[in-house]
Amino acid sequence: MTAQNNQVFAPGSTIGIIGGGQLGRMSAMAAAKLGYRVHILNPAATSPAIEVSASATVGFYDDPVALEDFASRCDVVTFEFENISVEGLSLLEKRRPVRPGGEILRISQDRVLEKTRLAQAGVELAPWKEVSGPADLSAVGELGFPLILKTTRFGYDGKGQFRVENAEALSALTDLPYPLVAEKMIDFQRELSVMVVRGSDGTVRCFDAVENRHRDGILDITLAPARVMPEVAERAQAIAMRIATDLGLVGIMGVEMFHAADGQLLVNEIAPRPHNSGHWTMDACLIDQFEMHIRAVAGLPLPPARRHSDAVMHNLVGPEDMARVPAILATDGASLHLYGKHEARPGRKMGHVNTLFPRGALPGELALEGLLPPRG
């Protein structure tokens, strides 16, 4: 692109964030810590990020007038929401540096592009096939069962996914929301993720690999570090760093992986933004994922991604978990983060809790159960 690629934006500059959710909120708080102003683009006038930012443009992500107004009010642009349209993104890129750049965003929006590009980067994936319409469906059985169909775009928290147990179930499927990808279901030992950050000068830093457990398709718990052999953790980090370098990332990225039963590490998906599985860094690292992201976007130095403690992160989801907040507030050692969402709908991420332990002293499975007050 242009020489603007290495531009440094000193504290006092305005960082524009596309999207007004909790990732934007925590990014904005990290930016404020370093003396930046944050300007948000969001369709609604109130949102978790707007409440902690200097200013906002209220408008849709593909509205040229809103995008123009947004761009005119910031020095550099980043995002917490990946699904801005290609046209919208091109418009912004003409006006301001966008970090990370457009190519990586386009890849992460589309599972087919993503898998194709990751394979080019030499990364191993779960066996997969493109399913652009009903005619492609019969061939997916070649992957073996069980398999999983996923919409190529706009999936999150397990939405837009269909598990298929056998050939009969496959042939019984109708009215699917094409285009899809089919993936073989991986028999994994655990799910891992790595947060990796890359600066515009090419510096790459990587947080420790962590283990993620899901509940109803939504991240429930992160264990930091992952309880794996050092060799596995290093391999996971090497994969994340390879992707960051290969894609020319500027900013932070979450890389989700399956640690398969046979020991292989298969990349599931990438998210070129702060990620829920990096929230543990807010309490267990001096410089957390959000500050790393802001530093990279602003062109500031990236210190090593050091972890001073082990941590367990619990997500708080929906009204059920919000009912636990008074008890969590009274729990010794629980660091509570709430996103300021006014309505606790089922399945909605409302906040998270970090609990710290000395390095090497993560609790065992039974103690893990008892860390927080139980669900009612």
Ligand SMILES: Nc1ncnc2c1ncn2[C@@H]1O[C@H](COP(=O)(O)OP(=O)(O)O)[C@@H](O)[C@H]1O
């Ligand atoms: N190929 C697969 N094999 C086994 N489990 C899978 C596979 N794909 C997805 N899953 C499970 O579903 C979860 C959500 O899928 P993912 O592709 O990460 O979609 P989302 O965009 O909703 O996060 C994963 O974290 C994992 O638990």
Ligand SMILES: [Mg+2]
């Ligand atoms: Mg995922």
